[in-house]
Amino acid sequence: MASRNLLLESELRRRVDGEVRFDDGSRALYSTDASNYRQVPVGVVVPHTVEAAVEAVAVCREQDVPVLSRGGGTSLGGQCCNAAVVIDWSKYCDRVVEFDPDARSVTVEPGIVLDTLNARIAEHDLMVGPRPATHDHCTIGGMLGNNSCGSTAQAFGKMSDNVLGLDVLTYDGDRFWAGPGGGDGVPAQMTARLRSIAERYGEEIRRRFPAIPRRVSGYNLDALLPENGFDLANALVGSESTLVTILRARMRLVDRPKARAMVVLGYPSIFEAADAVPSILPHKPLVLEGLDDKLIGFEKRKHLNAEALRLLPEGAGWLIVMFSGDTQDEADARARDLAEELGHAVRFFDDPRREDELWQIREAGLGATAWVPLEPDTWPGWEDSAVAPEDLGSYLRDLHRLQEEYDYAEASSLYGHFGQACVHTRIPFDLVTAEGIRKYREFVERAADLAVSYNGSMSGEHGDGQARGELWPTMFGTELMPAFTEFKAIFDPHERMSPGKLIRLSGDEPYRMDENLRLGTDYAPPHLDTHFAYPHDRGSFARAALRCVGVGKCRHEKGGVMCPSYRATREEKHSTRGRARLLFEMVNGGVIDDGWRSEAVMDALDLCLACKGCKSDCPVNVDMATYKAEFMAHHYAGRLRPRAHYSMGWLPVWARLAAIAPDLVNFVTGTPPLDALVKRIGGITRERALPPFAAARFSRSYRRRGPHGDGHRGEVLLWPDTFTDNFHPEVGVAAVRVLERAGFTVRLPRAAACCGLTWISTGQLGVARKVIERTLGVLREEIRAGLPIVGLEPSCTAVFRADAAELMPNDLDVRRLRDQTRTLAELLDEHGVEPPPMDRDVVAQPHCHQHAVMRFDADRRLLEAAGARLTVLDAGCCGLAGNFGFEDGHHAVSMACAEDALLPALRAAPPHALVLADGFSCRTQIEQAQIGRRPIHLAEALDEAWREAVSGALPRQARRPEPVPADRTPGSR
Template sequence: MSLYRSLSARVDGEVRCDEGSLAAYAHDSSNYRQTPSVVVVPRTVQAGAEAVRVCHEYRAPVHSRGGGTSLAGQCCNEGVVIDWSKYCTRLLSVDGERALVEPGVCLDDLNAQLADRRLMVGPKPATHDTCTIGGMIGNNSCGASAQAYGKMADSVIRLEVLTYDGLRMWVGETSEEEYEHILALGGRRAEIYRAMRRLRDENLALIRTRYPRIPRRVSGYNLDSLLPENGLNVARALVGSESTLVTVLHAEIRLFPVPRFQSLAVLGYPDIATAGDMVPEIVKYRPLALEGLDHELMDLARIEHTAGQDVLDRLPEGSGWLMARFGGDTREEADERARRLIGEARGAHTTYLDDPAEEERVWRVREAGLGVTAYPPDNPDTHEGWEDAAVPPERLGDYLRDFQALLNRFGYHNSSLYGHFGQGCVHTRIPFDLDDPDGVAKYRRFVEEAAHLVASYGGSLSGEHGDGQSRGELLPIMFGSEVVGLFGVFKRIWDPEGRMNPGKIVNPYRLDENLDHLDYHPAEPMTSFDYPRDHHRFTHAAARCVGVGNCRSTSGGVMCPSYRVTREEKHSTRGRARILMEMMRGETVTGGWRSKAVYEALDLCLSCKGCRGECPVHVDMATYKAEFLSHHYRGRPRPAAHYSMGWLPLWARIAALAPGAVNALTHTPGLSGLVRLAGGVDRHRELPRFATERFTDWFRDRPERPPGEGDPVVLWPDTFTDNFRPGAAVAATRLLETYGYRVEVPPVPLCCGLTWISTGQLATARRVLRRTVAALAPRLRRGVPVVGLEPSCAAVLRSDAPELLSGDPDVELLARQTRSLSEMLLDRVPVAPLPGTGVRALAQPHCHQHAIWGFDADAGLLERAGIQAEVLDVGCCGLAGNFGFERGHHEISTGVAELGLWPAVRAADEGTRILADGFSCRTQIESGTPAKPVHLAELLAEVLLRSPPAPTRREEERALSRVRP
């Protein structure tokens, strides 16, 4: 029986060897790529242990994986990969300040469960919303909070581990009595402990003298944890072993009280090295975290809009900054600690932030470092490979000068330097050329010299991300060959067959082996989109993902809706991006544009564009999906939904001739089912009703035409507003005219092409857009703005159109001059007197708006109008245009809604207005709650113009039912 069949038969879980799964797991967040043979997703810890036993029987290599965000190559290897992050995610118990957890629990999710007890896990890496406790144990994770709480090794109390040959046991600190008891019992456990004790006792001097005494030594095995003065702590010796020794099944970890209040002091210096010089002085003030960042990072944050100008303006003068975060039991205590530092700081410009929201926005600039530095505009792409070395904090300034000189000598300019300066850890991404052999040879020479430089400072090759493949080969430079020899002995004690994550730390792969981009030179396909941020190359776009994994977060923000429901790697933005890259490579994923694996991965993409706005490197999976579908179906019949919903603007125009008859056809029992079947619509979905009068007809025929005064604007009559919810456009017209605009509507029916784009019918979309641009061109050239009411359509005009019709100056004008209603009214609506109107609203921002231009203008306008609004941060509505209507998507669509939107709307206080500009959002809200959502235009007209609200769909239905024969 094959390994795959045995795993499938014996493991309670998902066992896969399909192209898509293997492609998704061939990568982590490093420069490396290795395709596994089988992926196992166990449903229980016991099932995961059984998977290891099966692997042992077949002598198959095995390694564990959590969030898959490792930067040194720990999480990609051949053999079997066990992903614990989908099911093995429980917090089992809390006892005082101790927690017992399964290895796959996400750090942020765990902290959320501990919040009621005001406890938290100490270490907090930048990937806190996606990393798992098991992965943090594997890498000995740190993060900014390690300044106060130490590395993960300092939090681990006990571990339940499983060896490759089947021994399952709990390990921790070992007293002399316990040690003797273990030996007395005999067996494999006694053999391991006896061998560890011998290794320690025969090499005490070597272990005590060759380990750097710095706070951020992550490289190598923690043999120093076995020393007598450290209590023969086997658990801590295994932390940071990167799945090369054991499989972690459970962990008992220490918890810490959550600081009740925090404050932030920012200090500016002439350059980053001078900032490094000041670290020893500032550490004396005992901050919770002390982070450094340079002008390169801040400039990129400004360009990439990671931080708003208001945030950047709060930074003190300088080109290198230190951010010191303090905590306290009271607001006064936290503030006083920050003020004391600012008052006593020497040679620094300072800023003190006392607004928690503002503090968080500034802090996020530092956390976004990896993302904003990956693809610097007008400069080469950057890579990891030497991104987290650590030196003694008291020598940090001099190290930064020497390291910058090394970068300059190799011609690696514009490399940002930032990191956990309070502990001497420096992050950077460097423009290594890993696409050709000469560039790789230069990369090797650089990291070898960099390793010698760090060793000369008594530092560690890794201060956070571990060794994996990128630094395993360099460990003799840091530790010497004798200590590295001890690592080999330690490996053989635990894994004598060498099958646990082979090639990492011990007997490592070469650092220039298995490189992801070295053999990635696929032919460039002809595409419909232009991909301007990717050098106009789809192959670059497909390889854009750097693996940070923000798309795997389970709360807050927008992306990735389908991942949040399925918890499937291949249904995350990262998983889809990796599969697309493998499609272009043509090895693991075969079939090119006709690939079934790629189609399956993209099928559950909602095209919400959340990734375009929230992915640190702005992967735009909605665009990639549209491109793929256009190639996938070229010359072939399409699904029925592509003809029904993809061509909705045409059908809507026809339906406008007799909307009552069409509504009767689509809502009569029996007939409606046939219509849904023919159109590829899910049987659970109710078809929307066409309005009895379109907005464009109302606008043309209305008797009360205002005089031709005011600034002209074109009100865009999108298909959804015009044909289904015209009340929003009527309200917008009255608002715009009231506040000084002259409203115009295109004289002929036009469309943005959204429905054709989302279904991958890009040739048609381009024709539709060309016609639209040609009709609007005279107004555009006169500077007339176009006001969009449907966010998804406005996003097409602002973003998709210039990428589909690249180089057309009128298209560029359209993109620049398309505005939202709130952007047009924000400066014209007077500020309402306090205390406001008394109207409360719960606002659901549309995903496309969130990604392309944001909700700030809407929030500002609501405040000016005196409406007290709560802006939801619960993710996508789940309907997402045609996605939620398509047959087979209903379960995912409603699952997304149940994650956040529906519960939030149901919990809203009575009388709270539900605000949603997107037609899809309003339709989804109505389908799962009793709420009657309105468009911003309708709510503003009701409040500012005292216009009665338009009838809701359900009210219209009740009225229609009363007059039907």
Template structure:
């Protein structure tokens, strides 16, 4: 067929002039889904995982593929740009644009069909890779490519970027694992595309329709550029840069689906995909080899490849050091062999004997000076892989180091030249004054990841970044490599593609763009006709963020809230659907704004400001407030987030300023001031309990207090723990292990005093002399969580005054409630950084388990010999750790199933607040409550957190959880552990109606006066 001339796009960047109100109105009228043009949504979608930022016009969250098709039609009628988005983790800027963003991940995430015999399935683009593979597991199948973001990346996003991951060593890129795509062009042509034989191609190029026009144009492109493609496309497994014109070659079957893979939403909208599947490996081994340096490890890659590994990853000493500094993957790091650089070699097979024999052969063939470790159990293999998969987060925001950024993060070269390339790359780092950034990556495919300490906040720094990237591009091309080996081109490499392919092939890319998208409305400015690589920067030379005064000191961010707000790097781990704690509200709502990342984006926009920022009203921003409203302040992100975003602290700081000088929500008075209210109730707990059992009184009290009507008011204990302590007469026992202070937190003291009593019994039995503070004390937690930080500081200051003498004697403080204990270990030092004893409080505060394991290691706890389902409190998980509890439970003979169930959903005041009940219960139903229901009657349910126990108590699970102290105390007595909880009095316990009414009025008037006194 004679080549035909193909149109080039007429405009570099489309000039978008549209009536946004009319666009929004039409989208709402015609699209079955959520249409959002509000400031909060636009801020949350303003960037991805890259250095770039472009605020979208609006966001559409379609409920069905047909709804998404209608959204494209509306955009076409209004002439506005369009961008499809999956997990939003792209590192090259391809996932942000001044366009209407279609987010597929909330609803269009279905596995539509599975064909196990032919190993295929059909999916919608929003399905997350791990979710897909969990559904395929029953068939013994999986989707092969597995990026490090597998818990949260979507198949649509993987198709857009032609993703790879470590398993590409065995299975190849996405383009190698696709059968067909259903696609939609901007002008409305809809079709399934894939490999096309000659007869089908002849049929498709006949006719006058848009599909025939496209296929004729593709044939012309193939004929015009086939020679140049064969000549200039690097013959390496990780060529991800550029459009896949090679898929049109006869040797690749004229595969239009392959051509469109990796096109980053610049050509078509992907509606559905038919995927090729692979069997799940039956057996796996992981051999880790230790080398003197990373270049030597790279030199050894060709020899390791002879053993046909399923994955072959490289990790340098810097990455290991950064993980140690950030306390990431501590257990796995201890399993590494001697060395300063490592190759992680995964071997798979059908039998254990086969895999072990291959591992031994690899070990026998290694050089004598190379150390190794070898594991074939699932737990160790999974833990060690976390070292590699934590690379992006581990190399960002390292304490004491300059911030590092992407920009040259995934170049790829032939594997036999990898060592020399790394040596040259290191010399380039030194030439530009960037020191020695970590390098790691998919060494079996010659792909190198790195983050570089670019200065992106000055003209000189941005210019140096640009010069470095240009020189690095020339370097990788000189090695016959690819600018991108995994993450795509987007904006960061689009401008550099001409250096890799030459102007003639770039013209071919532009002709392809003109064929599918002649108006340049699909993700414009990315891949072809690109923005400059130093344009649209999230920071940039003109970045002058607002630096507000704060109550928290933010020591990890140099005392600057602007740095804290910019900490998120967009990796999106907070969008995973299971494992860890982060982020419970996202798991319940599937909303970007309710992820840790989404909230961080809004806070960034708040401090960034500027004419183009959607958030312009600082601390008073309703958009930021609304995004933070469903944050449970669980602190899961403090540990689970790779860069330790602490959204609970950010939320408290924001609420403090947002409500300063204004009336607060009712719940901030009723629950924020709970310690004060509880002390008042302690004067007549039976009366208050009796009143709260009267339906109309309970309804009125909950309405006044801003409490969810679905909740039951917790029952106050008739005798507080501290009252019991005073009646008891103080310490007992010989105290040969020394003195400890048992902290009487509000929840233990006023609601579950049996826990405090049990802790005293256990500590005395272990040989400690127990003290309990005489004065009324509190950690300030409830004031912190409601953003009443001035009061919280006063309360903490009083607490330090009470404890000062004990702290200076080195007396340990034992916390029984994890959330209160975590205040002493984390928040206190940030609220009172100048108090000389706050550091002592942090260092001397211990959980019950920690104290017994660390200071009574030879004490044998009583034999409990039971099974237990254990729910870790989120603050226990994020701040305190659980290792000591595991050891103590094991010593007591408890077979503990420690749930990886995320947050219980109650989270202090959150689950009690009006409007939060549904999200609270959705969090609990995700894993915790089903696990409790499934536990048999003989299995203990353990939960040290008051919130966790209350959530289970107020569910239909039919169980009353225990605290660790109660289990151990029951064991001391040789009894079965049975929870002792205060019960609400019945109707006979009520005061006469007149007295009851008067008492209730007194409580209401007191609450009203308290509220008035605050303002």
């Protein structure tokens, strides 16, 4: 087998224009999806072009090796994993081949993301109709593979209803356009065999295929019937890469809704909400979604969408109904008509911002129902069944009773696309014991019987995959199974397209729902001694590595913070999900068998910026920054580390030494070739200018000056972090003036101390712990006195608010420190301090760690109260990310992250807008990008505004001197 795979890899590398990967790390990355299943692939091909993928299939055919196409890798039924060569379309094959707005059609390659496609055609007010919750990272190819739907399928139908034609390739090498009437270039013998299936099994297809909006189970044999136009493209949609490889797709486009309005209806229970669905459907809503009280309770427990949850009307079951219109008045009128007709527990919304907030409650469904604190773990398996809308209430009651019988109901929320009676739920299956797996299997079999008794579908959106493929006879009957077998044999007679999934030609059953489990009875991860305590994962790093549910939110291309390195590289291994998968494999000793010493894992973590975006943006709060620090601590234990770990990891020490003679240090770091030598020794990229040290440290200057003001609001301790203290002391000076004007007496720590950030970010966790312990000793009096501690640098503040408590969870002083630490904005906001007037445009770049841990809400309130015309950038990570952007080999990715959204947004901002960036990294990145912007800290902005209010002077953008470019000395500026 090994020699055969070597030959296959060699041929693929020789003939395919693309990336060919047979290394253990790549195979581990693609071993699972968002399902319960795991199968290690033979290898991975990332083609540069569609034609390269055609050649890859040809090589696999010559070597008799199976093939599996993969889009976003978010399938919940196991569709995206198999022992095959995986073709990943998502990195390169994302072109719009042809767009005809007059014909309302677009032809695309399969790797294009839905939101990306819709953005490219938005100026024509057209879009692809179906919109799954994964719309910002799912690919068109994956949507076609699973026959995706989403909320807007209520108005626009499934993917099969929106496809005009498919450019497909069979494993045997036939390539043709499938479409209505068969298509173009379809081999005559193939057409004849397909028509024969329709003729011989037509009546059984009509009898056994339920006439409901959301039948996604089974091959679409009904599309071959004469009354449905013998539409071969429609028939191939939803075949989950078991029949053909989709190379290009021609899609029907629909009008983008010009205006929308929302009604939210409250009911005593989710069952009564379901009962109301048929009375709403005649109003023809764009979207009709259901939510139950468990989902809302889980979101509250996980602190999701807090503001939006307060907008819900009274009830324990809710319907979200959205209407569209050509004008806002038309949309509003349709929504008000429904609200007036139903008239109870109704809230009407026509503010797009409020509508988006409420919609996030629904889109957060998967994340809200997975890894809920104090609840058992839940899994897919019976997560998207569907019935007729008029049967929904009765079906939900019966499904709930079945869940109660198996003790699953308490942790299982019921929600979904109620307008088409598609029900989502995650269930607390026990997938690690023989009894638990037997119970899981029995439940799913009985749930399938229940759905069929309602003439429903086992899958209403996600497809069957391995989770439900073996149950096709339950739904379609034994009489129809030969038709499915013949259909498979026409396109894949040798069973080389994702073999074992959905159906087999050999007479054997397809893979059972309870084999190839990612967990299973042999799941027994070792207990690993760790530095962090993982309090949210029962103290287990193995459980933390299992946390990722595979939904792929980290692969979205715009908005939020997560995941900057994926956006820069479009590489699965540089996504949060990819790294989590590798850590899972490492812990369990599967493909990755060298544990903490794994170079494959280190390679994937190397480009993790430790931005902590995933800690807040990931639906299940994967905290890759913490996992990276933990891994590096073990990976480098007892051996030499990268040079940057000694230079930037020990920055607080070097900064204190530099303070003895800052001018001399600045001369050395600003003078070629001395600065080149310093960078080489320190493992710092030559493209970066080293920030100059301040002439005088903030803390030293403050101690000479001492506290001022009346202090009527009491005392606070201002934390002099390394960056403020040694590089930007003017931030500390401004903060002191702001706090004193606000009525606080300011004190500083009585001795030098550090939060340990740089040691944490470089994985030197033993040192970090000692540093924090020393800091606790320095601050013990203030901590135990309950003194508020004000942090100015977000990353250092986040250490006190999160990292320290996870390193030392049993230390009461660490907990007190966590609870007493505030940002400047939080302190002023909590005490009701009226900010100075700031009548100007302000553009704010929230620091990633602030976004993840402290949030930006207090800053927003403060600035808006000051009268600022505030724009809070949704631009993601600046790309510098502490030591990351300074490390040798990271500069290109660092700048790609900055150019993704941040720098373009700042270039487009009003010329005189004030740019706020509390993070030292953010300010440094913006300054060194040399785009003509001078970012300042909130403390400086407030201090300046207060002084302007007194003096009437014109505002200034900043007072910080120009940064020193890499090729200039301090004296030259």
